[in-house]
Amino acid sequence: MIPYGRQEVQQADIDAVVEVLRSDFLTQGPMVPRFEKTVADYCAVPHAVAVNSATSALHIACLALDLGPGDWLWTSPITFLASANCGLYCGAQVDFVDIDPRTYNLCPEALEKKLLEAERTGRLPKIVVPVHLCGQPCDMRAIRALAKRFGFKTIEDASHAIGGRYLDRPIGNCEFSDITVFSFHPVKIVTSAEGGMALTRDPVLASRLARLRSHGMTREPSEMTHEPDGPWYYQQIELGYNYRMTELQGALGCSQMQRVDLYVARRHELARRYSELLGHLPLTLPWQHPDSYSGLHLYVIRLRLNQITRTHREIFEALRAAGIGVNLHYIPLHTQPYYERLGFKHGDYPEAEQYYAEAISLPMYPGLGDAQQDQVVAALSTALNS
Template sequence: MIPYGRQDITQADVDAVVAVLQSDFLTQGPMVPRFEQQVAQHVGAGHALAVNSATSALHIACLALGLGPGDRLWTSPVTFVASANCGLYCGAQVDFVDIDPRTYNLCPQALANKLEQAELRGVLPNIVVAVHLCGQPCEMQVIHALAKRYGFKVIEDASHAIGGKYQGEFIGNGKYSDITVFSFHPVKIITTAEGGMALTNDAELANKMALLRSHGITRDPQQMTNESDGPWYYQQIDLGFNYRMTELQAALGISQMERLDQYIARRHHLAARYNDLLASLPVTRPWQHVDSYSGLHLYVIRLQLQTINKTHRQVFESLREQGVGVNLHYIPVHTQPFYAQMGFKPDDFPASQDYYREAISLPMFQGMTNEQQDKVVAALAQALQA
């Protein structure tokens, strides 16, 4: 089975992890801050906080921005549930903004329209989570301008997008957002096995997130409420979590970062080949905004169902039967039973529903060979036949 995505582990990665296993620190040592500095410098951010997952990063990002009960978070319906759940973790209400049918990202015009109506009703969001689906950045300059006008904070959920660029600058530099989140899950562009990172240019937000990822505990005398009792002393000054990244994970991340540019280049090569090989098939290939240089975590096609005699499910199952591990990213969050209980209806966001009815994620990973890609295309052609 050709997977839709998989990690690329080299001997250098193995050696880096083994070196940590043989060191004095398995957790809370020098590797985590080194990894943080490496990523921050690469993308041009002031601060980076490594954590055990991108979900954890989203959670502490929301908390650091002050999200709480009675507040509101908006995001895209076409994302993994964590992009919305992070608001619920904080006791906030969650709502959605429909997608742009070309980019599959949160639609700036739909956002502008919804904000205008929300202002009239006094229900503006406190945070908008802009999800860079497949690795293609949202139209962040427009979203940033709307944030300034309506007073909300912006989190970039760039779980798919490390190594990508917006307007020629690396995603994660924080030019148009308050906090950016990366994921290092095994199917992502680089991996730390599990792990994530939150990046910001605001020192106060960075300090708050650092506190929240480690039980709300500090050893900094300047943050304490009274003088230290001695060198052993610490204080819990907030309700935090155990969201720390291990030294083993950070060592793997440091090693993987050395190949990030190579990985992105390979993904762009594969995407260009897909674009050529699929040109004659009844599918819609990914459209790239002129301002974007995608991280290309995913290569999503949409079936032109009006021109083929197969259903979405039939094509999907045929590909699986032929040994192609396709997937679907994602089932719109608002249709999940947990969210349906809140009153959301499937057709509340029609562009998202249209996407879901037609989308299939084809295999895309840096170790994929041209021969494997040729097999995927041949299998798709077979699956589409009447």
């Protein structure tokens, strides 16, 4: 089976992890701060806070921005569960904004329309979470303008997007957002096994993010409510969590970051080759906005169902039967049973539902060889023409 995504672990990665295993620190040592600095420097942002998953990063990002009961968080319906669940973890309510039919990202025009309606009803969001689906950045300049106009905070869910650029600036530099979140899950562009990171330009937010990932605790006298009793002293300032990243993960992340540009470049080679080989088939191929350089975590095709005789499911199952590990990113969140119990229903976000009815994620990872890619294309061509 050719998987849809796969990590690449080289000997340098293994050596980096083994070196930590032989060191004095398996947790809370020098490697996690080094990983944070590596990512921050790469993204040209002053602060980065590493955690054990992107889900944890989204959660503490919401907490750091004071999201709570009575507040609203809005995000895209085409994303992984965590982009919305992070709002529920804070006791807030969640709503969605439909996607742009070309980029599959949260649509700024739909966002503006929904904001105008929410302004009239007194239900403006406190936080909006644009999701850079497949690695292509959202129209962050337009979203930032709306944030200033309507007074909401912005968390970029860039879980798919490290190594990409927007307006020729690195994704993660937070020029158009308050916080950006990355994922380092094994199928992502670079991996720390599990892991995530929250980046910001705001030193106060950075300090709070760091505190929230570690039980809400501080050892900094300047953050304490009274003088420390001695050099051993710490204080819990607020309710936090144990979301810390280990030294093993930090070492792996540091090693992998040395190849991030090579990995993204290879993904672009594969995407160009897919587009050349698939151009004659009844498919809608990924469109890249000229303002962006995608991290290309995913290569999503859409079936032109009115031009083929088989169903979406039949094509998907035919590819799986041929040994092609395709996937579907994502099931619209508002159609999940949990969210249906919150009042959402089919038909609420038609662009997202149309996308779901047609989308298939093809294998995309740096180790995918040309011969394997040819196998994917042949299987897809056969399935479409059967």
